């Protein structure tokens with residue numbers, strides 16, 4: 001599987017008589033700029049101080065120019081929950097594609113939760129962020 005951001009080779013079952021090849025994943029995106037990550041951190045810290053809650057930002061990447069942008073969707077936050085409506089998001093800026101999201105975990109560890117796995121919160125392929133100490 002290949003797209004503008006990654007190339008992945010996975011093992012599949014049900015095909016006999018072929019030599020086995022290794023699984024690989026190659027990410028083809030630029031590094032997230034420190035300036036952008038600091039903006040995201042500032043937003044998460046502000047939301048945490050005001051609501052003691054998670055928050056989410058969306059990531060866009062322009063594969064041709066290797067630029068990143070973020071967008072803060074309208075969202076409902078409460079404790080360890082954040083919800084936003086993926087069907088009502090504006091189109092990405094010209095040349096950009098949606099890449100994924102970053103969300104904070106309020107005061108708990110950064111990990112891939114059951115909600116993250118299910119996509120129940122509208123979050124797909126998230127990066128996790130814990131902006132300050134306090135959780136364990």
Ligand SMILES: [Zn+2]
Pocket residue numbers: 103105111112113116126128
């Ligand atoms: Zn998470």
